[in-house]
Amino acid sequence: MSRHFQRDLESLQADILAMAAAVQAAVHGAIRALRTKDAALARQVIAGDAEIDRQENQVEEECLKLLALYQPVASDLRRITAILKINTDLERMADLAVDIAQRALHLGELAPIPFPERLQAMADVTAGMVRQSLEAFVAADAHKARLVWRRDDEVDGWNAEVIGELLAAMRACPEQIEPALSLFSAVRHLERVADHATNIAEEVIYLVEGQIVRHHPDAIEEGGPRPPDE
Amino acid sequence: MSRHFQRDLESLQADILAMAAAVQAAVHGAIRALRTKDAALARQVIAGDAEIDRQENQVEEECLKLLALYQPVASDLRRITAILKINTDLERMADLAVDIAQRALHLGELAPIPFPERLQAMADVTAGMVRQSLEAFVAADAHKARLVWRRDDEVDGWNAEVIGELLAAMRACPEQIEPALSLFSAVRHLERVADHATNIAEEVIYLVEGQIVRHHPDAIEEGGPRPPDE
Numbered sequence: 001m002s003r004h005f006q007r008d009l010e011s012l013q014a015d016i017l018a019m020a021a022a023v024q025a026a027v028h029g030a031i032r033a034l035r036t037k038d039a040a041l042a043r044q045v046i047a048g049d050a051e052i053d054r055q056e057n058q059v060e061e062e063c064l065k066l067l068a069l070y071q072p073v074a075s076d077l078r079r080i081t082a083i084l085k086i087n088t089d090l091e092r093m094a095d096l097a098v099d100i101a102q103r104a105l106h107l108g109e110l111a112p113i114p115f116p117e118r119l120q121a122m123a124d125v126t127a128g129m130v131r132q133s134l135e136a137f138v139a140a141d142a143h144k145a146r147l148v149w150r151r152d153d154e155v156d157g158w159n160a161e162v163i164g165e166l167l168a169a170m171r172a173c174p175e176q177i178e179p180a181l182s183l184f185s186a187v188r189h190l191e192r193v194a195d196h197a198t199n200i201a202e203e204v205i206y207l208v209e210g211q212i213v214r215h216h217p218d219a220i221e222e223g224g225p226r227p228p229d230e
Numbered sequence: 231m232s233r234h235f236q237r238d239l240e241s242l243q244a245d246i247l248a249m250a251a252a253v254q255a256a257v258h259g260a261i262r263a264l265r266t267k268d269a270a271l272a273r274q275v276i277a278g279d280a281e282i283d284r285q286e287n288q289v290e291e292e293c294l295k296l297l298a299l300y301q302p303v304a305s306d307l308r309r310i311t312a313i314l315k316i317n318t319d320l321e322r323m324a325d326l327a328v329d330i331a332q333r334a335l336h337l338g339e340l341a342p343i344p345f346p347e348r349l350q351a352m353a354d355v356t357a358g359m360v361r362q363s364l365e366a367f368v369a370a371d372a373h374k375a376r377l378v379w380r381r382d383d384e385v386d387g388w389n390a391e392v393i394g395e396l397l398a399a400m401r402a403c404p405e406q407i408e409p410a411l412s413l414f415s416a417v418r419h420l421e422r423v424a425d426h427a428t429n430i431a432e433e434v435i436y437l438v439e440g441q442i443v444r445h446h447p448d449a450i451e452e453g454g455p456r457p458p459d460e
Binding site: 063084178 | 307
């Protein structure tokens with residue numbers, strides 16, 4: 001591929017990484033706003049989404065321009081189609097951060113409800129998955145991507161526990177029904193953030209190894225040993 | 231473009247339409263299972279997802295093959311990248327149908343709860359959006375795609391009303407808390423099905439007009455008059 005292609009590809013990668021940094025900040029901000037009921041922070045996350053939408057459109061246009069102009073093949077083609085898909089996942093993560101921020105605002109108007117301890121654990125794992133999936137993408141690191149892939153089950157486990165906790169709160173006290181329902185929505189949004197991080201991890205594995213691991217639970221074990229500490 | 235490209239593109243379109251038909255059947259089946267608590271139908275929807283996953287992988291491989299083999303430009307390139315994105319939306323719709331079917335199974339095990347009337351209205355609008363978005367894609371009909379785009383607000387309106395109804399049921403009777411929460415989840419899944427139908431509609435508009443309407447509420451009015459009966 002030409003030097004021009006390499007230069008444009010590097011510029012595209014810089015753009016998607018800038019967008020990824022903004023999305024990661026939005027997810028972290030939304031989680032913090034939910035826990036602390038910080039309305040100003042929640043509004044900041046919501047207001048920041050327009051810029052992420054603009055970045056998504058720009059990355060998509062750049063991808064199509066590169067495909068049309070240079071007609072790349074093999075790994076170059078795969079990299080651009082992976083960026084197209086990761087772009088979509090990033091933008092939807094940002095939308096979910098907005099949804100969580102809106103729950104934070106809504107919770108601020110309702111009867112106070114204790115923030116479930118396990119929700120914090122779930123949020124920490126999810127934020128870690130978002131960070132790791134993007135690091136895996138930057139470094140083209142399939143091993144790190146596999147770590148993300150495996151943590152999705154952990155999030156699903158926390159998810160079930162938090163929902164049990166919220167159900168108990170609702171049954172114990174009718175005034176807690178509405179705030180618990182709002183937290184329940186936030187939990188579901190968080191679970192979807194983790195799903196998108198998993199999608200990105202799958203794209204990275206595909207990018208590095210040319211192997212579609214999506215819908216192939218067995219494939220996740222191939223090529224990468226299970227890490228010793230998990 | 232060569233005759234070979236046209237032939238392969240037609241085969242790709244036939245494959246994604248076959249997948250779209252399966253996804254539409256899954257969404258309809260899941261909604262019916264939820265309303266009727268038909269466990270056999272719910273299990274059928276869940277079991278059918280593996281075949282849709284296989285179809286998704288196949289469509290993606292075909293898209294990449296066409297890009298690499300024929301290096302299409304302009305509208306041909308746009309068509310293939312649109313199919314890549316619609317492929318992802320279809321697969322996620324099928325996953326949501328599975329989620330709804332699981333809620334149907336879960337509801338069958340809990341205290342009976344009346345099926346909210348407005349949920350049926352919401353389900354009908356959503357199923358219509360899924361059908362119309364796929365028809366718009368098949369016919370490359372940007373006008374029909376705009377109709378889908380506009381109906382998303384209608385779904386969001388029903389969504390808020392159904393949630394109000396479920397909150398009232400929970401407050402009135404503690405035994406209804408768990409089944410109402412299960413219906414609440416199904417409502418959120420349904421709302422996301424409508425979001426994916428909207429994404430497909432946006433892709434169709436982009437495909438036909440080369441205009442990104444995503445994140446541009448004003449753009450939806452251009453090029454297509456408001457239909458008289460809406």
